Amino acid sequence: MVSRVALAGTTRDGRQALWRTAEGSLYLGIATAIVLTAVWFIHPSSSDGGTFHSVADYVFTGNGVPFGVAPLVLLWSLLALHGDRAGRTARIGVVLASVSLAVLIAILAASVAAAEEVQIGPMYPLATLGSIVGIALFCFDAARARLLPRAALWFWVAGWTVGGMLGPKGSQLVLAAAYTVLLVYVRRRARD
Numbered sequence: 001m002v003s004r005v006a007l008a009g010t011t012r013d014g015r016q017a018l019w020r021t022a023e024g025s026l027y028l029g030i031a032t033a034i035v036l037t038a039v040w041f042i043h044p045s046s047s048d049g050g051t052f053h054s055v056a057d058y059v060f061t062g063n064g065v066p067f068g069v070a071p072l073v074l075l076w077s078l079l080a081l082h083g084d085r086a087g088r089t090a091r092i093g094v095v096l097a098s099v100s101l102a103v104l105i106a107i108l109a110a111s112v113a114a115a116e117e118v119q120i121g122p123m124y125p126l127a128t129l130g131s132i133v134g135i136a137l138f139c140f141d142a143a144r145a146r147l148l149p150r151a152a153l154w155f156w157v158a159g160w161t162v163g164g165m166l167g168p169k170g171s172q173l174v175l176a177a178a179y180t181v182l183l184v185y186v187r188r189r190a191r192d
Contacts, residue, residue, distance in 0.1 A: 019190035029070030033176035064108040090141035097134025
């Protein structure tokens with residue numbers, strides 16, 4: 001699959017498709033961050049580490065699945081767009097973040113299916129930390145390639161660190177703002 005994505009990045013149409021995929025993932029990230037914040041403020045989760053008691057618990061937890069899918073798709077799209085300019089650090093970061101995000105998505109999906117918070121030891125905070133480190137490694141290497149502005153990449157790292165899976169109430173709006181900044185640049189590139 002990676003080789004097909006990399007090959008798609010070599011043609012103009014393939015590159016445009018990758019830019020549009022990145023754009024779509026940013027829209028998804030913005031929407032899920034806003035929904036998460038709204039649900040948190042309008043109807044706070046009542047599960048308190050146990051059984052779900054209301055629809056808000058399902059929405060809050062279920063929203064985490066697309067919330068985690070957005071950076072996963074974005075990372076792979078941007079990695080393919082960077083092509084040979086992406087170094088080993090970027091590739092390691094994408095793989096680390098992908099594994100971490102897959103674990104988080106699985107935990108959240110299992111929680112919705114079980115109607116209670118699924119706790120697998122310290123996997124949730126460790127996977128969240130892995131996603132932060134992975135995104136930071138990717139952005140560090142991507143900043144050197146200058147496909148996207150450095151400030152936008154570092155804002156993404158800050159936004160994911162503060163407003164990601166372990167962020168406090170309302171901090172997801174920081175992540176939505178970071179995604180919006182990235183979206184401005186990605187939209188320009190997608191329309192070129």
